[in-house]
Amino acid sequence: MKKMFDKNNTKKATRDSFVTYGIVILVFIIVQVMVGTGSMSSLMQGLLVPLCIYSIAAIGLNLCVGYLGELSLGHAGFMCVGAFSSAFFTKYMVDTGMNENLRFVLAIIIGTLTAALFGFLIGIPVLRLQGDYLAIVTLAFGEIIKNVMNVLYVGKDSKGLHFSVSDASALKMEEEGKMIINGPKGITGTPHQASFVIGIILILISLIIVYNLVNSRTGRAVMAIRDNRIAAESVGIPVTKFKLMAFTISAAVAGTAGVLYAHNLSTLTALPANFGYNMSIMLLVFVVLGGMGSFRGSMIAAVLLTMLPEVLRGLSDYRMLIYAIVLIAMMLFNWAPKSIEWRQRHSLKGLFSKKTKGVQ
């Protein structure tokens, strides 16, 4: 009985994950063809990397919200950690003559690991809390990270690194010393290395990791904890260990998104608009709209909602209003019970399933 259940389930899950990989690769090919034939506007080309960034961040948050069942409002904070640590590394190494690609790969690894480390450290105390409490604490964490980045001054000269939290002159650097993190000015002049190809590769890697995680023994344990903590504990699942593991991986994926962010723009500042709670909530909107537990859905939601305000530019200031209305309409269409019922009655799938009934 158990075996059969597992087999069917695994099959379905595998198919599901491969459909997602397929969609990502298909989109990649379509985009490459369009760019190659010159039929894609500069605006869309410029949006490609941000779309990857937000998709990855949404995948990371979906692991936390959809599978771990914990509401995190601090994922922008993890993005921030990933962005700053990797940009710091890149800036530090920039004139050592290191191979650019190698440097960028190392930057990705460093950003991801640093975010994972922070996720782990934050997770130890925070995951003892549940529900709303956890949400508030992660919210606070995100804000702390942002504010710390705003007062941090780091410079580099021949003697090595100098740190300060007051101002640039307190670093006491030599004349030719170079600022790396300049307080509120953040990091400027990070080389532009994020590209659509790398974004897609990172999306695929994140997807492979999260799909394999949730379809593994560990993933089932995580979901068991989500569904009934007491029951999970009673069958001997080490609750803290699995929660911490899922949360850390979720933070690491968000950190990867941050690395891409840092290497996409030449200026990196920790502002409320990019790493504040607004962004955390935006990520949560992607996840909720796309469907908790559906990585594919959250990616599509991230793509649509990031593109929408840019595509609506022609409407000038009305685009903000339209954006909000479209968001409400999409939420209702996706998740209102009546709308789900309507969709089931009218879906293409309904037509197919009638024909294939005999086979099933």
Next chain:
Amino acid sequence: MKRAVSVLLVAALAVSSLAACGSKSASKKEDDKFYIGGIGPTTGGAAIYGTAVKNAAKIAVDEINEDGGIDGHKIEYKFEDDQSDAEKSVNAYNTLKDWGMQVLLGTVTSTPCVAVADKTAQDNMFQVTPSASTTDVLANGNVFQICFTDPNQGTASAQYIAENKLASKVAVIYNSSDVYSSGISDKFIEEAKNEKLDVVATEAFTEDSKTDFSTQLKKAQDSGAELVFLPIYYTEASIILKQADTMGFAPKFFGCDGLDGILSVENFDTSLAEGVMLLTPFAADADDEATQNFVKKYKDEFGEVPNQFAADAYDGIYAIKAALEKAEATPDMSVSDLCDTLKEAMSGVTIQGLTGGDEGLNWEPTGEVNKQPKAVIIKDGTYTAM
């Protein structure tokens, strides 16, 4: 699986919208026009600046077009919103590129400008920023500023206060999470030492705590400051003025160009701003003909007194015009060729401009502007030259 199909449909929709956007890029460009784009915040916290730049540039463009254009070529002008966000700004830049932009007037605020300057350097597009004052935007050589750089503003403010003996004990309240504000205050404090000004209090606030300044004001008051230096934007300054008034703390207030706009803040009692001094290159009540003309046109068209950002943008368009004329550029040149010739022409250009003072505006090859700072004081609800 049920959902998968609907999700696929949505994906198809997304792809088709991608395609739809792609096809738009075939722009219906006219050959005989210069395409000048503008970027700045017309929504969000810094909207007054972006709107001023947008409107003033439009006035300048209309004037030039009425006069027959630049060497007979008319200008086409379009402005995009960036909400003062670096990422949105790059999107706005790409939108304008699709539209056919050849020269960029923007961006208005500093941080987005650094990001956009990086993109214009890649595309080799000529860029004139009316008001992004950080020195970081000058890194690539294709960006020219109409406003003073942040360090210059800080130094000039300290010198002005010392020379005119406005005060000897000075307190500084600045936004430590803002590039513009911390840039000015760092230099101000440095220069204050040279000028023998006594900086008795340096109080910071951040983007998250910009609604209550009673602690900072209390400290400034306790330190016996005669003058409070506010290198910040007008929104916060209006709150500071209100709270200082409630506390009964009445020092002199001195600010930089960020304070310009304080009289247009909604629900702000402008009598509180009486006597506030600011260092800005433009005063709307100056009696030269150019300024009066501009102010009148701006008032007629948009119903407001233009601020210094508007004047900078107006000068920006004329600076581009002067450079285009000097370089004898034509609209059929490629963006990159235009940039190369304009870069060379720009350092030889001098325009009088609204913000030029007696000597006019001219540029270093690096992109930094040379012009005289002016101080204005708010008197009877308007900016008056000191």
